[in-house]
Amino acid sequence: MKEADLFSPGGCCITYSHPEEAVFVVDRHIFDRKLAENALDRGAKIFLNTKISSLSVEDKYVMAHIKTQEGEHNVFADICVIATGANYNLQSSLGLGRPKKIIKGIQVEIKTEDIERLRLYWGRRFSNGFFGWAIPLMDGRTRVGVMTEGNAIDGLRNTLSAIGDSIDSSSELSKARRRGIAFGTITRSYSDRIIVVGEAAGHIKTTTGGGIYYGLLSAEIASKVIKKAFKVGTFEAKTISKYEKQWKKILGKEIAFGEYFHKFYSKLSDNSLDGLFSAAKQDALLSYIAKNGKFDWHKDAIVKIIKSPNLRKALWNGFFCY
Ligand SMILES: Cc1cc2nc3c(=O)[nH]c(=O)nc-3n(C[C@H](O)[C@H](O)[C@H](O)COP(=O)(O)OP(=O)(O)OC[C@H]3O[C@@H](n4cnc5c(N)ncnc54)[C@H](O)[C@@H]3O)c2cc1C
Numbered sequence: 576m577k578e579a580d581l582f583s584p585g586g587c588c589i590t591y592s593h594p595e596e597a598v599f600v601v602d603r604h605i606f607d608r609k610l611a612e613n614a615l616d617r618g619a620k621i622f623l624n625t626k627i628s629s630l631s632v633e634d635k636y637v638m639a640h641i642k643t644q645e646g647e648h649n650v651f652a653d654i655c656v657i658a659t660g661a662n663y664n665l666q667s668s669l670g671l672g673r674p675k676k677i678i679k680g681i682q683v684e685i686k687t688e689d690i691e692r693l694r695l696y697w698g699r700r701f702s703n704g705f706f707g708w709a710i711p712l713m714d715g716r717t718r719v720g721v722m723t724e725g726n727a728i729d730g731l732r733n734t735l736s737a738i739g740d741s742i743d744s745s746s747e748l749s750k751a752r753r754r755g756i757a758f759g760t761i762t763r764s765y766s767d768r769i770i771v772v773g774e775a776a777g778h779i780k781t782t783t784g785g786g787i788y789y790g791l792l793s794a795e796i797a798s799k800v801i802k803k804a805f806k807v808g809t810f811e812a813k814t815i816s817k818y819e820k821q822w823k824k825i826l827g828k829e830i831a832f833g834e835y836f837h838k839f840y841s842k843l844s845d846n847s848l849d850g851l852f853s854a855a856k857q858d859a860l861l862s863y864i865a866k867n868g869k870f871d872w873h874k875d876a877i878v879k880i881i882k883s884p885n886l887r888k889a890l891w892n893g894f895f896c897y
Contacts, residue, residue, distance in 0.1 A: 578592045581852075582694065583697060583848055583851075584846075587853070627659075627665065630668070637655045657771040657775050660773065661757050661774050661775075663775070669769060671769075675759035676759065677758065680721075680722050680755065681752070685717055685747050693708070693711070702725065702730050705722040708720050719731065719747075721734055722784045735747055757774050758784075760776060761776055765818050769815070770797045772793045773790030774786045776822075792822070792826065
């Protein structure tokens with residue numbers, strides 16, 4: 576996608592155009608299946624409908640207690656990678672902590688011809704602290720969702736209504752899928768014989784809740800550190816700690832900046848957000864983002880917002896009004 580319509584709470588619309596494709600929409604089923612096929616090609620074994628209920632780390636191995644439909648058994652390994660998404664039982668039991676918050680995510684796929692390009696909706700009736708979205712797919716299908724700290728069902732209902740009167744929101748709401756989204760990293764992403772990657776470690780953009788790109792980055796770093804550990808034949812925390820050092824170098828500031836910005840942003844009223852939209856229209860911010868913006872990296876854009884005189888004025892006014 577190259578273009579997006581950004582809607583303020585009061586309905587002001589800014590169309591943003593990026594010089595080249597900035598965002599790619601993936602079919603998650605095809606994407607995940609392809610990743611699984613790649614793993615199988617490289618010798619992995621995949622066990623479906625299998626849950627790890629506990630992990631215990633010993634001097635010479637890590638043991639996973641596994642539950643399947645057929646029964647329970649233990650698996651022994653040199654090292655274990657926790658990649659369980661927004662499920663934090665294993666990490667907590669090992670003393671690695673949980674993310675600061677879990678945000679509500681909800682999404683449904685609907686049939687509509689009304690949406691030509693990506694739409695993003697800001698305002699309390701859509702989302703508390705984040706935004707709603709409508710992403711056009713192929714064959715007249717559109718993915719509509721909300722990420723919020725408030726009532727996710729109400730947010731999605733209002734987003735569906737904003738898209739068009741013809742949508743039967745109650746029947747669409749019954750098909751919606753809900754899931755938590757991590758906000759902030761866990762306390763520690765490694766210990767003896769353990770590495771935590773992806774959303775399980777809180778590797779999620781704190782601005783948008785996107786986690787696929789950061790997850791792939793952290794997995795790549797983890798795989799290099801694990802290869803090295805096998806080479807030297809030691810899986811102690813000291814060897815594995817390089818993983819955390821390396822991902823922090825790349826993702827640490829981005830995640831922390833997003834957290835600070837969210838703290839501030841989530842206090843703004845709808846009126847203040849409308850003020851920000853008017854200021855953005857007068858300002859050269861959008862052309863700056865079109866020129867320099869990167870979809871996966873938001874820190875520099877946030878700094879630009881804070882430095883821009885019109886936007887800074889609107890932000891401060893909004894903050895003090897609140
Ligand atoms: C509504 C919504 C919209 C989103 N939109 C986007 C988007 O547009 N772009 C983007 O980048 N991200 C998006 N995300 C976030 C994205 O889905 C996640 O960041 C990403 O899926 C995390 O990948 P992961 O591999 O770390 O975990 P997951 O994809 O959650 O995979 C974890 C897997 O581990 C399994 N598992 C969990 N516990 C156990 C256990 N104890 N034993 C065995 N298996 C276990 C789970 O069943 C699951 O299969 C969205 C999230 C939501 C909720």
